[in-house]
Amino acid sequence: MTDVTSTDATTTPWTTIPSPNQPFAPAHPAQPHRGVPGGVGTSARRPDGIPKVKGEFAYSSDLWAEGMLHGATVRSPHPYARIVSIDTSVAKSMDGVRAVLVADDVPGAKVYGMEHDDQPVLAWDVVRYHGESVAIVAAEDPETARRAADAVVVSYQELDPIVDPEFAISGDAPELHEGTGNITRHVKIRHGEQDVSAPVVVTGRYEMGMQDQAFLGPESGMVLPGVDGGVDIFVATQWMHVDRGQVAKCLGLPEDQVRITLAGVGGAFGAREDLSMQVHASMLALHTNRPVRMVYSREESFFGHVHRHPAWMEYEHGATEEGDLVYVKVRVLLDGGAYTSSSTAVAGNAGRFSIGPYECPNATIDSIVAYTNNPPCGAMRGFGAVQVALGHEAQMDKLAAKLGMDPVDLRIRNAMSQGSVMPTGQVVHNPAPVRELLEAVRDAPHRELPVVGERDVIDIRQLPGGAANSTHGEDVRRGVGYGVGFKNVGFAEGFDDYSTARVTLSRGAEGPIVSVHHAASEVGQGLVTICMQIARTELPVGPAIVLPADTQVGSAGSSSASRQTYMTGGAVKQSCELVRSELLDRAAGHVGVARAGLRLADDGTIRNAADGILLDDVTELLSTPIEIEREFRHRETFPMDPERGQGDADVQFAFAAHRAVVDVDAGLGIVRVLDMATAQDVGKAMNPQQLEGQIEGGTSHGVGLALMEEIQVVGGKVRNPSFTDYLIPTVLDMPTVQMTIMELGDPEAPYGVRGVGEPPSISSTPAIAAAVRDATGVAITRVPIRPDDIVFGA
Amino acid sequence: MKVTLRVNGQTVEAEGVWPGASLLTMLRDDLELPGSKNACEQGECGSCSVLMDGELVCACLVQAGQAEGRDIRTVEGLSGEGDGDVGDVQQAFLDAGGVQCGFCTPGFIMAVDHLLSHEPAPSDETTREALSGNLCRCTGYEKILDAVRLAAERRADGSAVATTGGAQR
């Protein structure tokens, strides 16, 4: 077995800033675990690292089975059209084609969805977005499958697409989904007084484009037909149990005949929450009784998953002359596209987090998500909080400017803290170190930066435009900007959010061995490492292994909402504790002593109350394995009431702040990010090296959103479905991220952890927008910031 | 069609290759070497990077037929059979935390191996330039840069781990 527990990590120096004053002292000791090699708090190596560097890790696009067929999908070229007819005869007659299926061939429910069953497995009657699936094909080789898909003749009658969400909900537009008025959800939050005025008022309108998750491993997987009439699905997904429910319904099968195993996942970021090829490949496999593999191309991938909701935001902030917020009024309009996906939850988040991590006695918040004929939007890292952070942070800068205050001072003056009240009325019970995070980024050292304005004295590769040689420093202006943001960890608004873990302690060939089985998706974030570390810490009696994730164990919930370390980590910890308790029972019985006072020490020995060694090897207690499977739940949450949006909707909040330093070539509108400093409260750094990787990666998504990433949708059609035209940051675009990690600890969470994946994507974008404003004096109300916005901006 | 080439030091024949196939498709589907990844098939992401006669190329942009008689080295050629038997650049990626989902990793490892064999002590600017054709969506690149620095240091002070691949060429 691979020794994956080495701890001699070459991490960069690890900083933990001490809690600055008493109220923020860790509510929960942040380092309860001492010295278990590879345990919690160490930079243990990824168990999947070796196969990944050797090219041996089996991603969902690398699967192979004897006799397999290849699937392909026919997609709508129109954003909105009536399907007049579908002629599959030519495609069916082609050599090597084994199946061509349409909506009539769907064996069970014809629609599915995460929140509402409204998305057709295969469209019939109408298509509602560019790229919607209409037919599927299986053939002996991928090329034949592609050609057969092209040979399916669909005749459409084009309809006028509804592409403006404001028009969609105006009452004048035709309804895309009956009885909805094209409003997927309207979240209303009414906090404090509704008719207040204030001496200082700033207003603003802000806009965010449609971002794509752009994971590198395309949607893909393999389905094997089972002898029982069911299917075995190997797929890259974020939540296999919710996949299973939807697939079973559409196939008309009981859930236990849909067995899912996680295949290697090449990134997710929200884009694998909804189904992609699962039902399609299953239909083809059942129809042909052959294994079927489907692998999307990069172009198809842009049509194969939901995107981040574009947003239009109107803000009004009222404050006293001293800079205390009096009221905030917000209207957020999100474009949810053609189908619901997770839009209702995104709108909930956009509403709850719309004023940012600030105290404000009065708030009027409307968060609306619309159906249109644009691509469906759903989950992406930051989930609703990313959009509004652009708005609330721009407003704080505007207010600071109007008051003649320093923007960080204004934020600190209004910063939320432990005990603050959310606009939903929820009291923030746990540490909320907004002030401390802002101070940390403000006081972070400034790196040595290239000197602006001196011709030819520096490496042009450090200037905006880089090796393109577009400037030698003339017209380059520097700016500094700040952003802070927060969001919830875990599923909210009363959702029954849980995870399941089965832990088995057994006798292996070389002694005791701990195996952990759960259904949580390792998407790259390093959950397998964390689970292994927890098992080692809680049961330090032998090596710990994490078994492949599959549906033979209960649901773990989704690898989203920054929740898996908390939830599946919590489930593993809980099951390990129960295994340990049983082990101590057995030890007491075996030796014939009282159970009270016995404990399992970090060195794997069982000690008595006087710390004497009772048993130095537990192997003899394991003639039968100890196996525990339990569900772990976080504290209950509650819905927001529909009229005033009041309710304890969230489990935990996670906070981060960023400071961005940019150089802008004001003549060409090119921005270079020189430095990002961030501070984040993580509760407990479970694996410092992986944590840093999450923060750096999350920050890069924010850099991309600020400066380059946008799906261009014109008249409902996606114009840039490729990495040639949809740009994500390269290594030339990303500065080194300096970070301050706080471990304040949430006493309700296992080890005190706070979710870490999303916060870096929330505060990074507004910080860059602020820095560009600072450099150029241009208002910058929209991201991604386009060169034209800078050059021709007011 | 049939293509004869050297892959990772062995002469191999690929039979029944679809004439329109790229070198990447031939490696992955006909030669059972799926280590090189396909994330765009357009030369934009570098996930498919391999060495062809010592030059770094995007295997998705090379026609399978163009590889006739050429010497190809893929990520599979940088390590041995054993679990711990990995090349020095691979080891540096593991140690520095340069791997998350890992989909970009084989391409990066080929690009870094190529860079260090030409430029044993690259400046950060040079490294960034050399790796700018490789996309990573997970890491934000910093840990990948750390891996380059680490591999370069270890090669310089001779502490690179034994390897069947890059370091010995």
Ligand code: FES
């Ligand atoms: S797959 Fe070849 S460059 Fe992307």
Ligand code: FES
């Ligand atoms: S590690 Fe996921 S793309 Fe690089």
